[in-house]
Amino acid sequence: MKELFIILFSAILVDNFVLSKFLGICSFLGVSKNLKTAMGMSGAVILVMLASTALTWPIQIFLLNPMHLAFLQTLVFILVIAALVQMIEMVMKKTMPPLYNALGIYLPLITTNCAVLGVAILNITKSYSFLDAMINALGGGLGYMLSLFLFSGVRSKVDKADVPAALKGLPITLIAASLVAVSFFGFKGLVENLFS
Amino acid sequence: MNDNAVDKTYVAPDERRVEQKKKDSLLHILMAGILFENPAFLLVLGTCPLLAITISAKDALFMGFAVIFVQVGSELFISILRKAIPDKVRIPAFITVIAGFVTIVQMLVSAYFPALNDTLGIYIPLIVVNCIVLARAEAFASKKPVLASVVDGLGMGTGFTVALVLMGSIREILGNGTFFGMHLPLFGTVIEPMMFFILPPGGFFVYGLCICFTQMVVRWFQKKSGKPISNAPVVGHCDTCGTCAGCDVSEGNKV
Numbered sequence: 001m002k003e004l005f006i007i008l009f010s011a012i013l014v015d016n017f018v019l020s021k022f023l024g025i026c027s028f029l030g031v032s033k034n035l036k037t038a039m040g041m042s043g044a045v046i047l048v049m050l051a052s053t054a055l056t057w058p059i060q061i062f063l064l065n066p067m068h069l070a071f072l073q074t075l076v077f078i079l080v081i082a083a084l085v086q087m088i089e090m091v092m093k094k095t096m097p098p099l100y101n102a103l104g105i106y107l108p109l110i111t112t113n114c115a116v117l118g119v120a121i122l123n124i125t126k127s128y129s130f131l132d133a134m135i136n137a138l139g140g141g142l143g144y145m146l147s148l149f150l151f152s153g154v155r156s157k158v159d160k161a162d163v164p165a166a167l168k169g170l171p172i173t174l175i176a177a178s179l180v181a182v183s184f185f186g187f188k189g190l191v192e193n194l195f196s
Numbered sequence: 197m198n199d200n201a202v203d204k205t206y207v208a209p210d211e212r213r214v215e216q217k218k219k220d221s222l223l224h225i226l227m228a229g230i231l232f233e234n235p236a237f238l239l240v241l242g243t244c245p246l247l248a249i250t251i252s253a254k255d256a257l258f259m260g261f262a263v264i265f266v267q268v269g270s271e272l273f274i275s276i277l278r279k280a281i282p283d284k285v286r287i288p289a290f291i292t293v294i295a296g297f298v299t300i301v302q303m304l305v306s307a308y309f310p311a312l313n314d315t316l317g318i319y320i321p322l323i324v325v326n327c328i329v330l331a332r333a334e335a336f337a338s339k340k341p342v343l344a345s346v347v348d349g350l351g352m353g354t355g356f357t358v359a360l361v362l363m364g365s366i367r368e369i370l371g372n373g374t375f376f377g378m379h380l381p382l383f384g385t386v387i388e389p390m391m392f393f394i395l396p397p398g399g400f401f402v403y404g405l406c407i408c409f410t411q412m413v414v415r416w417f418q419k420k421s422g423k424p425i426s427n428a429p430v431v432g433h434c435d436t437c438g439t440c441a442g443c444d445v446s447e448g449n450k451v
Contacts, residue, residue, distance in 0.1 A: 022244050026327055071302070074298050075292065075299055117321070117322060125317070166411065166412055167408055170240060170407055171405065175405075177404075178398070178399075178401040182397045
């Protein structure tokens with residue numbers, strides 16, 4: 001139980017997927033302009049991360065490893081994730097229209113989000129058990145949500161600020177992201193001490 | 197008297213053809229990739245490896261080579277197959293081709309450079325979802341002839357490598373006091389290396405400044421020549437990005 005909490009909290013806070021592992025930066029910069037889209041995107045990312053981990057982990061352990069095809073990992077994972085996202089979108093549209101309206105438009109963008117493929121591969125390279133892998137995926141998704149939540153707040157102020165012309169737009173956004181990343185350093189060492 | 201009022205933006209058909217030819221010339225395509233449409237600093241693609249592995253210049257250089265290989269290989273194949281791939285399934289088809297080349301790189305690296313495999317880690321398989329490769333496949337290789345696509349791949353790959361090595365050098369020199377692993381004079385004695393630069397926040401910071409300076413250089417070039425050199429789109433614009441980022445879903449819903 002303790003290990004699961006450690007995995008969860010280090011994925012959310014210490015090894016935050018966006019701010020410390022740099023996964024999903026494209027969408028981090030793209031959708032953080034306002035809080036509503038940021039939360040919609042995060043919800044979709046959490047969903048797809050959990051679903052893709054639930055699918056890719058068994059494929060690697062029960063299919064690729066016994067057949068000595070581990071080198072096909074990248075190819076298989078990205079195709080599985082692409083197909084999965086397509087399927088989730090179709091099922092959701094048919095059975096859960098309200099949820100589809102909230103998350104649907106973000107789903108096609110997630111196929112090539114590196115955080116999703118990243119979490120699938122990391123679960124294998126860290127040789128997590130299935131439960132560990134699912135918790136890691138949940139933590140990764142929640143961490144993505146937390147960083148987007150914080151950053152969209154910062155960004156709404158930065159966009160209104162009066163900055164030198166050369167820094168306008170993306171440069172100042174990245175520097176703001178740098179400061180948000182600094183704040184996450186406060187969590188270093190937190191997890192080990194919290195559960196020891 | 198009317199001559200003075202002639203619209204300056206009008207270009208005669210002949211000139212336009214020359215202009216178009218110039219844009220299609222191989223050197224122009226190569227230079228566009230390296231400077232005027234630099235994928236990392238102007239199109240803002242492939243940010244993940246750019247921030248993650250630029251802790252040292254050497255890792256950045258090797259990552260650049262890997263990206264050049266994947267970029268050239270996949271653009272070559274996609275350009276050859278561009279008429280055979282049905283339009284509806286083109287994105288999965290492109291991803292499959294790219295993933296094939298990434299797998300080749302992964303196997304080569306783990307066979308010949310095991311140490312590198314540890315430092316670059318998951319960022320090698322993540323080249324698959326690197327926006328540069330997919331975006332260029334979609335925007336260029338699926339429409340243009342083979343040779344032009346290969347040159348475009350080479351230019352974009354080189355441009356990305358230049359950006360990687362530049363950021364890697366800045367972060368390694370300032371953060372660690374070394375350059376390609378060599379110890380630099382003054383650092384450690386007179387100048388204390390600043391840890392900030394090799395930590396994740398330093399990555400965002402240096403990247404922001406690099407984008408700022410590259411934009412200034414390109415603007416200066418454009419001012420000097422008096423006309424836009426490239427049709428480089430607005431930074432972070434959806435069209436450059438293919439399918440990867442959640443660019444402004446709220447506004448345009450460009451999926």
